[in-house]
Amino acid sequence: MKTSPRHIDREVDKPPYIQLVQILREKIEKGEYLPGDRLPSETELCKQFKVSRMTVRRCIQSLLEQQLISTIKGSGTYVKALNIRGGTFSMEDFYKIFEDQERTKVRILEVQVIRADAEAAKKLRLRKGDRTIQIRRLLIRDGDPIIYHQGQLVYDPVLRIVEAEMEVTSLLGLFEGKGETMLKWGELVIELAVLTKEEADLLNTLTHQPAFQLEHIFYDFSDRPVSWGKFICRGDRFRFTTTVGITNKRRI
Amino acid sequence: MKTSPRHIDREVDKPPYIQLVQILREKIEKGEYLPGDRLPSETELCKQFKVSRMTVRRCIQSLLEQQLISTIKGSGTYVKALNIRGGTFSMEDFYKIFEDQERTKVRILEVQVIRADAEAAKKLRLRKGDRTIQIRRLLIRDGDPIIYHQGQLVYDPVLRIVEAEMEVTSLLGLFEGKGETMLKWGELVIELAVLTKEEADLLNTLTHQPAFQLEHIFYDFSDRPVSWGKFICRGDRFRFTTTVGITNKRRI
DNA sequence: AAGTGGTCTAGACCACTAT
DNA sequence: TAGTGGTCTAGACCACTTT
Numbered sequence: 360m361k362t363s364p365r366h367i368d369r370e371v372d373k374p375p376y377i378q379l380v381q382i383l384r385e386k387i388e389k390g391e392y393l394p395g396d397r398l399p400s401e402t403e404l405c406k407q408f409k410v411s412r413m414t415v416r417r418c419i420q421s422l423l424e425q426q427l428i429s430t431i432k433g434s435g436t437y438v439k440a441l442n443i444r445g446g447t448f449s450m451e452d453f454y455k456i457f458e459d460q461e462r463t464k465v466r467i468l469e470v471q472v473i474r475a476d477a478e479a480a481k482k483l484r485l486r487k488g489d490r491t492i493q494i495r496r497l498l499i500r501d502g503d504p505i506i507y508h509q510g511q512l513v514y515d516p517v518l519r520i521v522e523a524e525m526e527v528t529s530l531l532g533l534f535e536g537k538g539e540t541m542l543k544w545g546e547l548v549i550e551l552a553v554l555t556k557e558e559a560d561l562l563n564t565l566t567h568q569p570a571f572q573l574e575h576i577f578y579d580f581s582d583r584p585v586s587w588g589k590f591i592c593r594g595d596r597f598r599f600t601t602t603v604g605i606t607n608k609r610r611i
Numbered sequence: 612m613k614t615s616p617r618h619i620d621r622e623v624d625k626p627p628y629i630q631l632v633q634i635l636r637e638k639i640e641k642g643e644y645l646p647g648d649r650l651p652s653e654t655e656l657c658k659q660f661k662v663s664r665m666t667v668r669r670c671i672q673s674l675l676e677q678q679l680i681s682t683i684k685g686s687g688t689y690v691k692a693l694n695i696r697g698g699t700f701s702m703e704d705f706y707k708i709f710e711d712q713e714r715t716k717v718r719i720l721e722v723q724v725i726r727a728d729a730e731a732a733k734k735l736r737l738r739k740g741d742r743t744i745q746i747r748r749l750l751i752r753d754g755d756p757i758i759y760h761q762g763q764l765v766y767d768p769v770l771r772i773v774e775a776e777m778e779v780t781s782l783l784g785l786f787e788g789k790g791e792t793m794l795k796w797g798e799l800v801i802e803l804a805v806l807t808k809e810e811a812d813l814l815n816t817l818t819h820q821p822a823f824q825l826e827h828i829f830y831d832f833s834d835r836p837v838s839w840g841k842f843i844c845r846g847d848r849f850r851f852t853t854t855v856g857i858t859n860k861r862r863i
Numbered sequence: 864a865a866g867t868g869g870t871c872t873a874g875a876c877c878a879c880t881a882t
Numbered sequence: 883t884a885g886t887g888g889t890c891t892a893g894a895c896c897a898c899t900t901t
Binding site for chain 2: 388390393394413420424440441443444445446447448449450451454540542543544545546547548549550551552553567569570571575577580594595597598599600601602603604605606
Binding site: 401402430431433434435436 | 867
């Protein structure tokens with residue numbers, strides 16, 4: 360393991376505060392500072408590395424975001440101990456399936472106007488029997504169906520065209536986050552489910568197999584729900600991973 | 612809906628940069644700035660709100676962390692569109708089960724020294740047949756067993772005592788992240804599984820029921836694996852939730 | 864009382880984007 | 883070329899913790 364640099368190099372094309380982050384990170388990774396230890400104070404770091412207070416504070420800010428340290432006002436800056444709670448599972452894992460469009464195809468099974476049942480009415484804040492647009496589709500990966508998606512949109516002459524088009528075409532709009540959208544926010548819930556016969560048939564597997572069920576509701580800028588649905592994902596094709604504590608991988 | 616304040620109040624006991632965050636946040640929430648829109652430049656904001664550049668930049672930094680905006684050097688600061696990829700599911704949801712110790716009990720089923728099989732040897736980087744300490748326990752919520760945990764620790768005279776004690780006592784050490792720990796980092800994987808007969812019996816439910824399986828490996832400061840195991844969680848008792856886009860809830 | 868992190872100011876230079 | 887965000891400096895005052 361090579362020794363860490365002990366000073367800031369102002370010739371190199373890398374901001375001093377980032378160099379400082381790397382220096383301190385490395386010391387923490389190597390165990391030079393252990394969990395619970397106090398780091399040098401900000402004024403000390405200023406002197407040691409010959410940088411201004413703001414530069415030190417930006418470095419500290421970065422380490423805070425990486426969950427490597429915590430600060431106590433009036434006391435000091437301390438190295439954090441590992442804790443599982445900090446772990447987060449990203450939708451990124453889920454998104455990877457959609458990433459290369461070569462291998463992933465979307466097959467539309469059905470688009471139709473249907474009346475909201477009790478559940479749909481509640482989720483979309485409609486009255487039972489109100490019209491909705493239902494979309495059912497299948498995501499196929501290398502020829503295997505792995506996700507079944509069923510979505511319902513409020514039937515609103517104004518919203519319909521944009522919304523429906525965005526959702527129908529490729530599903531990618533929801534993941535990209537580029538350009539304009541009329542959706543303001545959404546709620547996602549991951550639960551476990553067992554496949555119904557219909558779902559199992561569509562996904563080319565057996566009834567009662569376990570599956571991830573990702574339910575989603577999206578709201579517009581009036582905070583009205585406009586879209587509700589669920590992704591049913593074959594359990595044997597998905598996993599969520601994360602790392603906690605002091606790793607060489609960057610997080611956040 | 613009440614109108615947002617249009618200026619910084621220096622009398623009130625709230626830092627100007629936080630006030631500025633709230634002002635801009637509210638404008639974005641209300642749709643005054645829509646996804647894709649450019650916010651006023653930093654110098655404009657300085658003039659408008661009579662604060663220094665650093666104060667404005669700290670506000671911008673906060674909005675960036677909240678994933679509400681993105682910046683393009685030389686161009687401007689823009690409101691982000693909703694995208695699912697930003698969504699993260701926190702272990703916090705999982706942790707809640709452990710939170711109030713009144714309702715949650717840990718029952719140790721077994722602690723014993725066993726020889727590593729092929730899988731354990733691989734995960735813990737031991738040789739097959741090396742000694743490990745196995746711990747099996749049950750988490751009981753309001754009288755119902757809901758999580759079965761099985762863990763294996765490397766049998767190391769130096770590590771043993773601390774490690775075993777920490778893990779055995781309450782499991783809470785892993786979640787708290789307070790004080791010192793000899794664990795540097797860990798990997799967590801959530802997958803789906805169906806209950807084996809043994810697991811189903813322990814969890815007081817039926818074979819072939821679906822379950823969340825949370826596998827974990829923890830490493831010490833020499834990056835050697837010291838602990839490996841899995842939590843088997845009754846699928847009907849767990850869910851992970853998150854929100855994406857522009858919400859009134861704070862994230863990160 | 865001394866030291867710590869939290870906040871703020873008023874400047875400055877740079878690389879980049881838009882026109 | 884003018885405007886933008888990214889970086890940095892050298893000060894300052896505050897509330898808080900530690901001794």
